[in-house]
Amino acid sequence: MAGITNAAYRRLCAEYGAGLYVCEMITSRGLVEGDETTKRMLVFDEAEQVRSVQLYGTDPVYVGKAAEILCADYGVGHIDLNFGCPVPKVTRKGGGGALPWKRGLLARILEHTVAAAAPYGVPVTMKTRKGLDDDHLTYLDAGRIAQETGCASIALHGRTVAQAYSGQADWEAIGALVDHVSIPVLGNGDIWEAADAVRMVEQTGAAGVVVGRGCLGRPWIFRDLAAAFEGGDVTTLPNLGEVAAMMRRHAELLVEHMGEERGCKEFRKHVSWYLKGFGAGGQRRRDLGLVSTLADLDLLLAELDPNEPFPVAELGAPRGRQGSPRSRVVLPEGWLDDADGSDCHLQESVDETTGG
Template sequence: MDGVTAATAPHPGLALGSLHVASPVVLAPMAGITNAAYRRLCAEHGAGLYVCEMITSRGLVEGDQHTRDMLVFDEAETVRSVQLYGTDPVYVGKAAEILCAEYGVAHIDLNFGCPVPKVTRKGGGGALPWKRGLLAQILEHAVRAATAYDVPVTMKTRKGIDEAHLTYLDAGRIAQESGCAAIALHGRTVAQAYSGDADWNAIGELAASVDIPVLGNGDIWEAGDAVRMVEETGAAGVVVGRGCLGRPWLFRDLAAAFAGEQVTTLPRLGEVTAMMRRHAELLSQHMGEARGCTEFRKHVSWYLKGFAAGGEMRRRLGLVDSLAALDDLLADLDPIEPFPVSELGTPRGRQGAPRAKVVLPEGWLDDVDGAGCVVVEDAAAGSGG
């Protein structure tokens, strides 16, 4: 692949308890995206930690089939990493034990950053850190269960519910006191969702306030952004989500940058179509060809972002139902069309608008402790986001 190269100082990698990650890069779990096929595709391009889609603790403990079906790992995954969602300390602890004992995971991440209204309405996701006591109980149960298997537990959160209700500094303190191996901070509030700019200053403030590693998340569109975030904030590493949509080769650039060589990969359209074919093939291997091709459809617009492929071609690719049909369509694209450099550094995936008000349980903001409070967690609805 074509590219631009410049030298930088090498990074020592990321230490999460006993787990060492050669490149301080974590693939953010994304619903419907970071399945086993996509994790393998990204990992084929560079070192990092590749996290499975979010799993609900109650669904796992109660044996929900949808939840169990999501815990699929590729044969090439030597380090199994799972993000766990939960609001009940006992369920989270039991789920952590199941992941360690039955699924051989090497890392568990706890989700306290989801901004989706159906989650915050019940006090979960990005709303939960407001209840400091409850947050501590959940983390302590998870860490206690995972420590028996020498598996590190991390947590991911946001700045807070909104600018008037910030929680990230308390969350960092609680994570450290509870024995978490690291904390990841998305530099936006729940109210912002994915709109506006990520606040990297908050990431730096958190990194300066705790002794455990802090991972920065938000507005990493190129490898240079990741390096700059680490340099400016003192973060130990980065979490990359939307920036890799339709660009699994971004992990090649990231690994190279943190190894001391800043690279910008500029694949021609023919190389992109080869990547699309590989992605669909991996999905088909894991899910069967019909479902795999259906799952692939959502990725088409991300792969072709900025390329000249017309609306009719995109429409037909969005209806593809077999690998043979995909091959026929991809063969009609111009293999030598250069990468649209105007797309470098630009947002990808969902953005939307900020929310006027975050949906919370009635009276949620009245109490900042929450220890012993009951937050209802659906056994299946949240798995995968």
């Protein structure tokens, strides 16, 4: 999740539970060409045991070179290729969730990446969606290609690009992909609580789950997930005082990695997610959303009622962006005319990571 899963938030989530925490998406071209913004995103916390990066790209050569740089220069131990982003500025260039329509191009990107990472023993995985829309599904072909090119696993978000984040995720599609390939399939979509993850695995046969929006303002969900997959029944219900302590820790880690001014600015976007459902008051929320120093944050957090119980009505409720389905997917001209794309050449911009 662009702008969310930086080193500070990955560290915070890891402190609450087991899992693999993936760096926010970076562009292969930006890395290969030495773009400073891209390189600043490749910061890892000293406590990260496995450095995991999500890589975006549309040019097989660039993606392969970027994979080699990640392995050789950054000590990355896992590369995940993003073929699921639904943002128009990405899909209009044939990237993200649009790319799997071009089966030949997808295969070439995966081949180059797997070959570049193999000498370092680094596994390559990919994430995708069901397809462009209900009339242009790609996930079964994408799974086959991932398996044939040597990917270690594939994650499927049970929505189409046209759906974006609206509606409900189609878990039946995840089950269909499990039956279609022999490599592990990870399920993604509508995992808001640990019980959802257990239910998804039981219903689909998936080997595991990928959590995105479900962890916004809830770093403790990974503790619940770890317990659930070990057979426990844990639902963490922190009171507002405990949530405030998490907020303080999050801000502290951001400041540690980015400096106080930038770290506090980065923290602001998380306030509404942490406080969702709590009666913190509109003015206090606004003040927290403008915080500029840790000292100011401490004063504002001290004003919250530490004994206010967790708003149980929020359990199972969607978090983060949702929106409405799109009437059409923005694609390059003539994109649907050829489903192979073996000779397809696309332009990849450096700043497309802001798409999410």
